[in-house]
Amino acid sequence: DAGVTQSPTHLIKTRGQQVTLRCSPKSGHDTVSWYQQALGQGPQFIFQYYEEEERQRGNFPDRFSGHQFPNYSSELNVNALLLGDSALYLCASSNGQGIHRAFFGQGTRLTVV
Amino acid sequence: AQSVAQPEDQVNVAEGNPLTVKCTYSVSGNPYLFWYVQYPNRGLQFLLKYITGDNLVKGSYGFEAEFNKSQTSFHLKKPSALVSDSALYFCAVTLGNRDDKIIFGKGTRLHILP
Numbered sequence: 001d002a003g004v005t006q007s008p009t010h011l012i013k014t015r016g017q018q019v020t021l022r023c024s025p026k027s028g029h030d031t032v033s034w035y036q037q038a039l040g041q042g043p044q045f046i047f048q049y050y051e052e053e054e055r056q057r058g059n060f061p062d063r064f065s066g067h068q069f070p071n072y073s074s075e076l077n078v079n080a081l082l083l084g085d086s087a088l089y090l091c092a093s094s095n096g097q098g099i100h101r102a103f104f105g106q107g108t109r110l111t112v113v
Numbered sequence: 114a115q116s117v118a119q120p121e122d123q124v125n126v127a128e129g130n131p132l133t134v135k136c137t138y139s140v141s142g143n144p145y146l147f148w149y150v151q152y153p154n155r156g157l158q159f160l161l162k163y164i165t166g167d168n169l170v171k172g173s174y175g176f177e178a179e180f181n182k183s184q185t186s187f188h189l190k191k192p193s194a195l196v197s198d199s200a201l202y203f204c205a206v207t208l209g210n211r212d213d214k215i216i217f218g219k220g221t222r223l224h225i226l227p
Contacts (some may be wrong), residue, residue, distance in 0.1 A: 004158075033214060042117075042203050042217035043157070056214065090156055098210060104149075106156035 004029075004061045005091050013081050013112045017029075017070030021076040031103065032074040034066060037088040049074050053103035078110075086112045115140045117206050128224050134189040136204030146187040147205040147215070148178055149211035157203065161202045164185060174183045174198070194225045 005024045013019050025032050031050045035043035045058035049068035068074045071094075078085055088109050094102040116139045126132040138144055148160040160174025168180045178189045204218040207219060 035215075035217075040220075042205075042219045043215075045214040045216070048214060049209070058214070068157040088156075098145075098213075102215065104159075109154070 003015075004091055004103050006089075006091050006105035008108060009106065012110045012113060014110055015081055015083060017081050018077065018079045019081060019110060021078075021089050021091075021110070023074045023076070023091030023093070023105060025072050025085050025091075027072070028094035029068045029095045029103070030072050031034045031094045031096070032068060032072065034074070034076045035090040036060070036091065037090060037107070038049075039087070043090055046076070081112045083112050086110060114143075115206055115208070115216045117201075117204050117216055117218035119204055119221045120223050123222045123224065125224045126227060128196055129193055132189075132194045132198070132221060132223065132225075134202050136187045136189065136218060137185050138204070138206045139185065139200060140206055140208065142208050145207045146178070146180060147194065147207075148187075148189050148194075149171065149203045149205060149217075152202045153218075158200075160189070161226050184199070193226075196225045196227050199223055199225045 002042040004026050009024045037043040044111040046060050047057040048055045052068045063079045065077045088107045090107045091105045092102040118137045146163040149214040150160050161170050161199045162177050171177045176191050181185050200209045201220050201222050203220050205215050207213045207215045
């Protein structure tokens with residue numbers, strides 16, 4: 001079992017560009033949550049996907065959007081990148097047993113220049 | 114609203130001494146509490162969690178945490194610190210429902226001095 005896998009591990013984008021981050025959940029998990037961890041901060045909840053729908057959302061602008069595919073994998077899209085979007089983006093997967101059984105991926109380090 | 118407070122940005126402990134990393138929480142309902150550790154350029158690694166039952170929870174690498182409902186605290190402890198314990202530690206809380214989110218503290222950097 002590969003656990004939660006995220007790609008890419010690192011990337012550098014220019015301000016104003018768009019970026020797509022990917023997450024494959026742990027086998028048997030159907031719910032994917034995304035978190036942003038800015039430097040020196042704890043992870044902040046962005047949104048959660050279940051059954052290909054956004055189920056709840058944190059305090060992030062509409063520039064942040066996502067998608068979940070039928071195989072439960074997920075993408076996080078960020079448009080019109082700002083320097084402040086530079087962060088570690090973490091994906092967590094879980095199932096009907098509850099979010100307290102969530103597993104986290106290793107994250108994608110996004111640098112906006 | 115749920116929240117987690119880690120009052121110390123940094124904790125310094127000599128190797129071999131006991132360590133404590135503090136955490137308090139605020140949640141309406143029965144909390145599920147977690148500790149995660151993060152090493153440089155790495156994701157989150159799960160250490161331990163409290164769901165219900167015994168207030169003293171034992172986790173990975175010799176860490177333990179004590180749930181104190183009256184003080185709404187969940188401090189992380191280890192009897193004897195190792196240099197390799199140096200890392201960033203996050204306390205987190207959730208209500209544990211299927212569609213809930215995990216709320217994290219801002220983190221405490223633990224330095225174990227040789």
